[in-house]
Amino acid sequence: MALASTGNLPAVFDLKSASLTLVALVVKSPRLSELAEQLRVRLGPSTEFFNQDPVLIDLAQIQDSAEALDFQGLIGLLRSYSMVPVAVRGGSPAQMASARDAGLCEVPPQEGPPPARVAAPPPVQPRTSSVMVIDRPLRSGQQIYAKGSDLVVLALVNHGAEVIADGSIHVYAPLRGKAIAGATGDVNARIFTTCMEPELISIAGIYQTTDPPLPVEVRGKSAQVRLDGDTLIIEPIKV
Structure with missing residues (x-):
């Protein structure tokens, strides 16, 4: 069956690429109670600082864990701090499937190794001229x-x-x-x-x-x- 032509109808939407600044939550334990306690300690009692910021959940450090992560619980926990979980990366196939079932989208793993957390600064800072x-x-x-x-x-x-x-x-x-x-x-x-x-x-x-x-x-x-x-x-x- 042929599709009806839109003729000269004015466009009511456009599809464009967009960049978005995300907060990355690097999960180091699958235990929701530990995550909740450290969020409380690090962020304090206030729940408004993130102002609905979108969040990427990074599972690379627990991808080999045999313990399941409660994604629905994690999503609720982050939302209680005014964060909006939208995506996940770096997990095992089972973890990624559970994350998708919870409504999170999958993004490709980060290319290359994560930045090393070292105290000593490099001798040259390339972006100082900018x-x-x-x-x-x-x-x-x-x-x-x-x-x-x-x-x-x-x-x-x-x-x-x-x-x-x-x-x-x-x-x-x-x-x-x-x-x-x-x-x-x-x-x-x-x-x-x-x-x-x-x-x-x-x-x-x-x-x-x-x-x-x-x-x-x-x-x-x-x-x-x-x-x-x-x-x-x-x-x-x-x-």
């Missing part, structure tokens, strides 16, 4: 992403605003929103600000909220954030 500069205040709900570069912000980053960079982030004003440096895995990225008051900080996928508040020696003062192994170090900038 910098995005923002000279206006960022209001709640605004997001700036410096893809493949460092980010310099010369004005206030308000509560609810988000600054993201593949490199380091420099805020020469109060930092009160979210700051996510090393977004593609650069463990040597850092966050600098003249007034450290963020809602959330992250380097190379290691997140920390500021509820409870930061220590008095850095709160509201010039400070930097760096990564030491899997731990975020927040320390004052001595001038």
Whole structure:
């Protein structure tokens, strides 16, 4: 049977490629109780910091586990922190099948080995010549992403605003929103600000909220954030 011609009808939709910034949750234990406890410890009591951010669940580190992961339970747990699980990668065939049954889509495994978490920085930082500069205040709900570069912000980053960079982030004003440096895995990225008051900080996928508040020696003062192994170090900038 022939399909009816659309003739000159105006198009009511388009199909286009789109890029999307995802939070990657690297699962290191299939036990939901352990995941829940560490989320509680790392993110604190607040459940609003992620603001419906899409999440990719990475199973590469538990793909050989004989213990099943409760995907429906994990999805509910992440949603309780305002995260929206949308995809999964890196699991065993059985894990991927269970994830699809739970409504998650499958994405190809990450090419090559994951970035090594080493404390010593390399002698050369190739992206230092590339910098995005923002000279206006960022209001709640605004997001700036410096893809493949460092980010310099010369004005206030308000509560609810988000600054993201593949490199380091420099805020020469109060930092009160979210700051996510090393977004593609650069463990040597850092966050600098003249007034450290963020809602959330992250380097190379290691997140920390500021509820409870930061220590008095850095709160509201010039400070930097760096990564030491899997731990975020927040320390004052001595001038």
